[in-house]
Amino acid sequence: MSVKKSGLIVPKFGALFTATEGASPLAVLDEFTKAAGPTTGSWNHWGHLSRENLPEPSSDGGDTTSYSTWLEMNTDSETEESVDSVTYSLAQLDAETIAAVSALNGKKVSMVELWFYGTKRFAGWCPSVKAAVSGRPAAGGTDQYAEMKLTLTILTPTINLVPLINVEGGIAPWPTPEAPNTLYIDDTAFVAAAA
Numbered sequence: 168m169s170v171k172k173s174g175l176i177v178p179k180f181g182a183l184f185t186a187t188e189g190a191s192p193l194a195v196l197d198e199f200t201k202a203a204g205p206t207t208g209s210w211n212h213w214g215h216l217s218r219e220n221l222p223e224p225s226s227d228g229g230d231t232t233s234y235s236t237w238l239e240m241n242t243d244s245e246t247e248e249s250v251d252s253v254t255y256s257l258a259q260l261d262a263e264t265i266a267a268v269s270a271l272n273g274k275k276v277s278m279v280e281l282w283f284y285g286t287k288r289f290a291g292w293c294p295s296v297k298a299a300v301s302g303r304p305a306a307g308g309t310d311q312y313a314e315m316k317l318t319l320t321i322l323t324p325t326i327n328l329v330p331l332i333n334v335e336g337g338i339a340p341w342p343t344p345e346a347p348n349t350l351y352i353d354d355t356a357f358v359a360a361a362a
Contacts, residue, residue: 176289178282181222183213183255185319188295190277196290199281210279211267214259217314219307222280223254252320253280258312260304268317272300278319295322 182201184192190208198205204212216222229249233241257264278296282289301316 176282176284176287178221178284178289180283181216182281182283183216183222184210184279184281185213185271185276185296185298186210186279188275188277191294192277192279192290192292199279199290201281201283204279213255213257213267213317214261214264215257215312217256217258217307217312219311220256220314222256224251225254226251250320252318254301254316254318256314257317258314260313260315265315268300268315271298271317274298275322276319293319293321296320297322 180201182199182204184199184204186192186208190210192199192205192208192210195205195207195210198207199210202212204210227250228247231244231246234243234245236242257268275295275297278293280291296319299318299320301318304313304315306313
């Protein structure tokens with residue numbers, strides 16, 4: 168593998184969107200921007216997120232337990248299921264956002280997270296996550312906005328992780344409904360089923 172500085176991404180800006188559980192963004196991904204999402208599928212844009220406290224992924228569980236008998240050590244082992252989640256710090260605490268996050272609490276939804284860096288975009292889609300509001304809004308100090316924590320626990324693993332480039336030469340910038348498992352990096356296409 169060669170060293171390429173063009174492969175470095177600093178997520179300067181980002182946006183979070185949710186919709187009803189199982190909603191697919193594949194047909195409307197070009198409509199997602201920093202300021203808005205597509206109306207198809209009723210995707211909700213969560214507005215301003217904290218720059219000081221960026222989305223924080225976590226993973227719990229996944230530990231392996233070894234079983235032994237009196238006769239033999241490590242006769243068998245079992246690995247527990249891991250639970251992955253992402254916590255977002257919502258900074259836009261207008262009445263509409265507070266009402267929306269209250270209605271979302273405890274519900275299962277579909278999630279799209281976008282990162283932006285110059286002309287590059289990176290998208291992650293989880294078709295099923297469970298939302299939980301973590302406590303009340305907290306003051307961020309004199310130099311930060313107040314924030315509210317929203318944790319999305321991943322129930323169905325991410326389907327598509329899609330680095331996007333400034334499209335030239337007719338390269339598809341997003342996976343298409345006809346090829347939903349295709350990952351485009353630069354001018355090379357990778358198919359998940361063959362990887």
